[in-house]
Amino acid sequence: MNQPTRSLHYFFTGQPFSDGVRTTLAILLPALLLAQWGQFEVGLTIATGAVCVSVTDTPGPPAHRRNGMLAALGLVFGTALLTSVAATSGWLLGLEIGGLSFLLTMFLVWGARAGAVGTAGLLNVVLLLAHPPALGQALSHAGLLLLGGLWYAGLAVVAYQVRPYRPAQQALGECVHALARFLELKARFYNPATDLDDDYRRLVAQQVVVNEKQEATRDFLFRTRQIVNETTSTGRRLVLTFIETVDLYERITVSYYDYRTVREAFGASGVLLEVATLIRHIATELDHLGIAIQANRPYEGPGPDLTAEWGRLQARISTLKADSPAEGSPRVLQKILVNLRDIIRRVGNIRRYFDESLTANAPAPNRAADHARFVAHQEIERQALSQNFTLKSSVFRHSVRMMLACLAAFAVAEWLWHSRHNYWILMTVTIMLKPGFSLTRQRNTERIVGTLAGGALGAAMLWLVPWPYARFAVLVVFMVIAYSFQRTKYVVTVIFLTAYLLILFSFLGLNYLGVAEERIIDTLMGCAIAFGAGYFLFPNWESEQLTDLMAAALRANLAYLRQLASRLAGRPLPPNEYRLLRKAVYVSGANLAAAFQRMLTEPRSKQHRPSQIYEFVVLNHILSSNIAALTDTLRQAAPAVPPFPPESRRALTSALAGLQKSLARIAPAPAEPAPELGPAEPTVPVAPDDKLLLEQLTFLQKVSGDISRVTEVLVS
Structure with a gap:
């Protein structure tokens, strides 16, 4: 397929x-x-x-x-x-x-x-x-x-x-689909012909989508009492499969390497293209699983033998001699192989969703009390309304903006058209005006383009399809398409909504060409009012929000790094506590990336140092990926505590200090005490695994220093 x-x-x-x-x-x-x-x-x-x-x-x-x-x-x-x-x-x-x-x-x-x-x-x-x-x-x-x-x-x-489980299955299927796309984009990093900066942009953008789908699925599963409290196989399989997809996302995320160096060392050998091909095959298999889950039908497997393909890649790498003297051996390729093997195993675990006999006796996941910790709670409190009656509140500013824009639209309609068009101009304003200018601008563009294209499409259908029953069939199809895309692709909704309204007006005996002309004029006027209100009335620029989002990302990564330090010191971390830290890192990183993307659609004069912020977004992603990779290494090494030589201790302490310094620059606050790292072990010989640990911690120290450098430029 x-x-x-x-x-x-x-x-x-x-x-x-x-x-x-x-x-x-x-x-x-x-x-x-x-x-x-x-x-x-x-x-x-x-x-x-x-x-x-x-x-x-x-x-x-x-x-x-x-x-x-x-x-x-x-x-x-x-x-x-x-x-x-x-x-x-x-x-x-x-x-x-x-x-x-x-x-x-x-x-x-x-x-x-x-x-x-x-x-x-x-x-x-x-x-x-x-x-x-x-x-x-x-x-x-x-x-x-x-x-x-x-x-x-x-x-x-x-x-x-x-069909009580259909919404949950659809949400989970969309989550798996977004994850498959994320994995497919990871394959581009192993293609020497692609641009790494462009690869990072695509990956960070898809990270936002993955986080959005995971949050939606988590919210549905963990807030639905029928699913988290029941013991039937369907509810259990949904929860277990979702947990597996989150772990798989972490495994895909931790597979970060110095891709520029890897390309220089192995690009000429052609082995990286084989790695990319295997990753794409895994992504395709994951996509097929997502379709089967979403459609609630049996999996049409078996798919390609990923294990056999992995074995062929392993044989290919085992005979490879690195061209770069800096590498000395294809050790990094061996790490890639180990990671791909684990990804294939986890994709196989997701395939178990379709085998009821395997999940019926599986240990039940933690119940509602634990799941409730992973979803955000927002109570309907009356005092929240009065507490937001201040210009410091973005909701209050948007409400004032909406009120003034609606009054302007109503006054224009009264003055120019004597109330004949007031509802359409007002509707355009209420739909177009959003809390952030970037989304308001995007909606305005889509509304204008969609209205013009939809008017042309509707007129073409009326000219090409003169038969009433055929027109009605077209009307129904256009309605379904319009309402199907209203939450995903607004421009598609506007195109087919405009077209089906013109067909509807033709059934009512109205002059559809005159109606189309009126709607276009009203739409342009409403868009102009919404755009002007978004730009001039208490504008909400994304660059003003980025400082808080960057601080949130730093706090999440700092907590993530501290748990790594605690593990290195021999202190265990409960699984749920670790998952909460991991979730905070993913959510904060996705929120930051989404805000940065929105900022790029705003006027250039309102963008604050986009190059440095983009660098911060990428470095934040690299940092969290490497912390997760190190944590996973320690988790696999448990219960033995790896040696912690002085060099490693200094690198980790420096990384923690660098992040703390960056956070203090962006959001000054009382410093939190650093975790105890445990005594150094200078007499313990440095084994190969310890040397690898030192290299990874040194890289974390470097990334932390790069983040510190970027934040210094941003606040200067």
């Missing part, structure tokens, strides 16, 4: 496609059924309620999804009544839009799902502006919106009750 075919399999078996089909059904069925009885407007109102509630149905634990939809139902009903009353006066309507746009955006203080609930309420207000009901019809109209929301929520709950 080639890459495009695998991508199609992932799409059609993934959560986004399931959500797209469900949203399409929730919108179409009420409108179609009631249209048969001459009540199309009633059906359209019910469909509008379904659309609003669907905004809150983001991936996550079933209880959180249910609570989010219930909150959205109450908010949709309340805002419908309030808007019907406010619509009697333009001044009241403007006051409502200003107040609600601020208040509902402030819901972000309680997290992303609460923010989605606020978005659902604001979307309902905006859609009501198209045809506000008369005051006497306010209650019945709000009831129909509530009915539509209940209809969507019922569909979502029934889908989960019928």
Whole structure:
């Protein structure tokens, strides 16, 4: 199965496609059924309620999804009544839009799902502006919106009750898919023809995706009581397989080497290309496993014999003589071989997911009490709202920005179009304006490009497909595509959403060319308002956030290095404590890399030393990879404690001091005491393994020094 075919399999078996089909059904069925009885407007109102509630149905634990939809139902009903009353006066309507746009955006203080609930309420207000009901019809109209929301929520709950493990399997499959892509990118480092800087950029970008998928899967699995507390094989296999994927990610991450030196030494021999080929084959096998997990079907193995391929590579390396006198022997290739063997073994462990007999008697993973430590908790506290009423709060600044932008959009529509277009301009503003300027700019670009391309696509379909039933089939396909990509590729959503709306307007007897022209003008105006608000009103530049994210990454790596020092001193670390430290390193590194990528999309005048920050991001990745590699070496050597000669002690102490100094420059704080490293053993002969340990610690010392140098430039 080639890459495009695998991508199609992932799409059609993934959560986004399931959500797209469900949203399409929730919108179409009420409108179609009631249209048969001459009540199309009633059906359209019910469909509008379904659309609003669907905004809150983001991936996550079933209880959180249910609570989010219930909150959205109450908010949709309340805002419908309030808007019907406010619509009697333009001044009241403007006051409502200003107040609600601020208040509902402030819901972000309680997290992303609460923010989605606020978005659902604001979307309902905006859609009501198209045809506000008369005051006497306010209650019945709000009831129909509530009915539509209940209809969507019922569909979502029934889908989960019928197939309770599908969302978890889909999340785990996407996690494995992201990990396979990460491993595939690692293969590029062994190709002498690629540019290492470009390889690092790609790898760091994919690290962000892997972390996002792991966090989503962890959140779903460890917050779903039915999965973490039950003893059935399905729930156990899901948890065990996810834990194995996290360990595999660590194993892939620790495989860091001085790739420039490795290429110089072995590039001419051709063996590195063979290493890259084996890594790609492992990644492909992992991708096939991810598809099978996500689709909930048996694994179509056996795949290629990776062990035999590894054996051939081992034989090839054993006969290789290094060309570089600095290397002397292909020892680094032997380390690569050992690492690849372990990766192949762990991929085999993931394959065990499909064998119920193997997992039925496997030891159960730690239960909910332990799993709860690995997920972030955010309580709905009322005081959080008042505590964020300050310009120091990014949520407050964004809420003020949203309020002023919505009022400007409402005023423009009133002044130019006498309220005829106010809902579309307002909708564009509410969707386009994001907390960070980089995302606002990206959304604006995608909205404009998508609207123009979607208008052309819709007009082409109307011209090429004159038959009503064929047009309706195209309409349904476009709806599914539009709602399937709304959380992953926004530009695709805009293209197909615009196209299907034009087809829908043609069914309603409207002049679709006139509608397209109006929508394009309204979209451009809304994008201009959103862009201006994001740039001029309390702008949130990523460079201003990077200092905190860099400090968080340094703290995580410092704690990671301290646990290594404790292990070298002979003190054990409980497995869960180590996993928590490892998770902190991955999350902080991914957050830093994501913010850096967003900064690069901002105006150059707002970017602060991008070259140095990129160097810091790469060095942070190299540091955590090498700490993990050393920790894994010690874990394999347990229970024996390796000798700790003075040279190693000095290198580790210097590395710790370098990181502490870098952290003090970026975020001054009282210094934490360094861990005791234990007594030196100068009389112990330095064995080959000890020499290798010294080399690795010396490299950590060098990386720590490089980070210190970069931070000194950044704060100068």
